[in-house]
Amino acid sequence: NAGVTQTPKFQVLKTGQSMTLQCAQDMNHNSMYWYRQDPGMGLRLIYYSASEGTTDKGEVPNGYNVSRLNKREFSLRLESAAPSQTSVYFCASSERTGSIYEQYFGPGTRLTVT
């Protein structure tokens, strides 16, 4: 039971390049999330998917697109990378317990845009 997995772990891009960050979970959770973490800023929600077939913008969606490929997989795409997108990206999944959604995180992707 791997939980939430992310690939790649590290990536360096040049400004204007594109890439897709992959995320998969094996906990049969309905909801999945993409966050970015910057020093002193905590985690900020980029996009989330409440269930297969749906996606919604979070706090900082500009410059990103997402795809909920199936119940297990949720990918994040940067179409034209910018230095401001240098960050650590975390994928998470959750399932509802009563009124609470407790989130389980992957190990992160460290992205540098030069």
Place this chain on the structure above:
Amino acid sequence: TQLLEQSPQFLSIQEGENLTVYCNSSSVFSSLQWYRQEPGEGPVLLVTVVTGGEVKKLKRLTFQFGDARKDSSLHITAAQPGDTGLYLCAGARVSSGSARQLTFGSGTQLTVLP
């Protein structure tokens, strides 16, 4: 402006000391969670508090949710080097309309020296 303010931002103490970390907001939360994050890894959920005034204990860690559900605290008794990490609070804002969307604080970096 951070919706959830954590203090202190950094804390370095000796093994055996006690400490308290605070998480404050002007917003009301339907639930509040505490996570611990170690270098190179994703956050790991420690506890969820739901009811105003609720106190939960996890071994040497005591978590409290404020009566008005706007703030929370984490108290660690007799800290150990294994407690070292980034502690993050995260809340589901009542005004967001979705318990899925968590607002994260910027974190408290705790170092416990042997």
